[in-house]
Amino acid sequence: MALVIADYGRGNLRSLVKAFERIGVIPVVSGDAAVIRDADRIVLPGVGSFGDCMQGVDGLRDALDDVVLVRGCPFLGICAGMQVMGDRGFENGEHQGLGWIPGDVKHIGMRMGWDGVVCGHPVVPSGEYYFMHSYGFDAGDQRDVVGFAGYGHAVIGRANMIGVQFHPEKSQALGLRVLERFAGWTP
Amino acid sequence: MKPRLVWQMMFSDGVLVRTKRFVPDYVYTQSFLGMESADEVFLLDVTPGGRSDASWAAMERYAGDCFVPVTMGGHIHLMDDVKRSFDIGADKVVVGRSALTLCDGVAVRWGCQAITAGVDSRTYPGRDLVEVVKDLNVGEILLQSVDRDGSLGGYDLDLLARVLAVADCPVVIGGGYGGWRHARDAIALGVSGCAMSNIFHLTEDHMAMAKGNLKMEGVNIREAMC
Numbered sequence: 001m002a003l004v005i006a007d008y009g010r011g012n013l014r015s016l017v018k019a020f021e022r023i024g025v026i027p028v029v030s031g032d033a034a035v036i037r038d039a040d041r042i043v044l045p046g047v048g049s050f051g052d053c054m055q056g057v058d059g060l061r062d063a064l065d066d067v068v069l070v071r072g073c074p075f076l077g078i079c080a081g082m083q084v085m086g087d088r089g090f091e092n093g094e095h096q097g098l099g100w101i102p103g104d105v106k107h108i109g110m111r112m113g114w115d116g117v118v119c120g121h122p123v124v125p126s127g128e129y130y131f132m133h134s135y136g137f138d139a140g141d142q143r144d145v146v147g148f149a150g151y152g153h154a155v156i157g158r159a160n161m162i163g164v165q166f167h168p169e170k171s172q173a174l175g176l177r178v179l180e181r182f183a184g185w186t187p
Numbered sequence: 188m189k190p191r192l193v194w195q196m197m198f199s200d201g202v203l204v205r206t207k208r209f210v211p212d213y214v215y216t217q218s219f220l221g222m223e224s225a226d227e228v229f230l231l232d233v234t235p236g237g238r239s240d241a242s243w244a245a246m247e248r249y250a251g252d253c254f255v256p257v258t259m260g261g262h263i264h265l266m267d268d269v270k271r272s273f274d275i276g277a278d279k280v281v282v283g284r285s286a287l288t289l290c291d292g293v294a295v296r297w298g299c300q301a302i303t304a305g306v307d308s309r310t311y312p313g314r315d316l317v318e319v320v321k322d323l324n325v326g327e328i329l330l331q332s333v334d335r336d337g338s339l340g341g342y343d344l345d346l347l348a349r350v351l352a353v354a355d356c357p358v359v360i361g362g363g364y365g366g367w368r369h370a371r372d373a374i375a376l377g378v379s380g381c382a383m384s385n386i387f388h389l390t391e392d393h394m395a396m397a398k399g400n401l402k403m404e405g406v407n408i409r410e411a412m413c
Contacts, residue, residue: 011297012273019254048298080298110356112300112327113188113379114226114409128189128409130226130256132300132326150188170256170278172223172412 003183004039006064006081007031008056011047016078019169023180031056033063041073041182046080050089050105050135053080054097064098068161075161076123076182082156082163083137091135101156101163102140108151110134114171117154119147121162123181124155127174129166137165160187189409191226191380192370192394193359194387196249197233198261201241205388207337209233209307223412224394228253229281229329229361229382232261238268243275250276258303258329266292273297281305281329290324300326306350307331307362317349327357327379335363337385342373351377367397374406 003020005027007013013029020027027043030036042064046053057064068075077085084097089105097105111131118126124147137153139145146162147155156163162182168175197204199211206212211233230249232242242261250257259272260281269289272280281303282289293302304325311319320328330350332343342360351358357379364370364383373381387393395411402408 012278012301014273014276015254015278018251018276022254047301048294048296052295052298110300110326111188112357113191115188131188132256134300167256170254172254176254 002028002038002040003043004028004030004036004041005043005045006036006057006060008053008060010052010056011045013045016043016045016169019176019179020183023176023183025179025183031060033060036060036063037066039067039073042067042075043182044075044077044081044084046078046082046084048080049091050080050083050097051092051095053084054089054095057084057098061098069100072160072187074182074185074187077161077163078169079133079165079167082165083135085156085161085163086137087140089135100161101144101158103144103153103156104138104140105135106138107134108136111151115149115151115154115166117147117149117166119155121146121155121157123162123185124164124178125174129164129168129171129175131166133165137163188379189226189407190370190374190378191359192224192397192408193227193229193361193380193382194225194394195229195231195361195382195384197231197384198239198242198245199232199234200239201245203245204233205337205385206233208333209331209336211235212337224398225255226409227256227258227380229258229260231259231281234262238262243271247275260303260305263289269293279303279326284310286323286325294324299324303327303329303359305329305331307333309333317353320350321353321355325356327359328354329359329361329382331382332362336361338363339365339386339389341365341369342381344372344376347373347378348376367400370397371401371404371406374401
């Protein structure tokens with residue numbers, strides 16, 4: 001079962017890889033569209049801005065649409081990787097996202113630390129997770145909001161897709177549980 | 188958001204040390220009770236005279252087992268130092284005076300939340316610390332009181348208040364933590380995190396106990412893990 005972490009050359013994937021290894025999953029890390037197309041499930045990490053993420057993801061877009069929208073494989077977006085699931089992001093200008101879940105990403109001020117999330121999704125237990133972001137997802141359809149933190153829409157999801165604003169790989173035991181649940185998730 | 192209790196470890200030539208005014212002081216053997224309860228970890232190289240390979244190796248070892256954010260720093264002046272930190276497992280870097288030159292470059296490659304500006308009274312000689320921090324494009328500020336480091340006598344709350352009044356980003360205070368009441372007082376001013384270091388070398392007052400006390404006072408802090 002190939003769990004692929006999409007590597008588009010930005011940010012630091014080491015924590016995420018280490019976290020999967022800790023729960024006994026050896027992820028494939030690749031920026032190759034062919035490898036992504038062949039995945040059984042995809043994790044899209046993200047650091048930096050919406051625009052940075054989309055710049056890297058743009059070349060993988062067809063492969064991602066194929067795996068996620070056509071084949072319906074499970075998809076987990078993390079931080080900026082969650083934000084680009086939306087329509088538009090407004091950091092450093094306006095940028096187009098993947099458009100998978102209606103919503104825009106707007107400035108909310110720098111948030112750095114732990115916050116409580118209330119979530120009813122099988123992949124994400126309610127509890128405390130670590131957030132590092134200054135932009136937040138504003139979902140267009142309330143049905144796509146599966147988890148809330150005090151500031152807003154912390155977890156979005158629809159069908160085989162789920163996106164978390166926080167960093168499960170930096171949220172100790174509960175975060176590892178999210179990764180474990182995603183690795184075994186049958187949507 | 189919940190204020191963070193940050194475990195700050197100082198390394199000198201690869202050895203975990205207690206410090207006084209950020210100068211390596213004693214070496215202690217200690218247990219790491221309560222490490223799970225730390226909300227975040229800072230690993231700083233305070234080797235006198237500059238970066239130490241042994242410290243890099245030690246920090247890589249400590250980061251390897253850590254599933255809360257790890258911030259690495261000490262003697263970071265070049266992008267190569269930044270890159271090496273991320274390569275060995277840092278989630279963020281803390282940079283002193285070179286933050287002015289490095290912050291934009293770090294922001295482009297890893298995002299501005301990946302760089303913390305480390306600020307103390309010596310960082311910008313001749314300039315008002317409070318004026319400088321206003322313009323930094325960083326994820327957060329680590330404000331350290333050099334004079335109080337190792338004293339266990341409490342944080343410099345006056346300096347903290349002045350910085351909080353102008354900072355756009357979260358502020359973590361360090362230097363002088365000696366007990367949970369010091370965290371309580373800093374949190375009451377609006378600090379985002381309290382860094383503590385030497386306390387763990389000298390007393391049994393560890394993270395979980397501090398959190399228990401803070402919770403009893405009604406401070407909204409993350410649960411202790413034991």
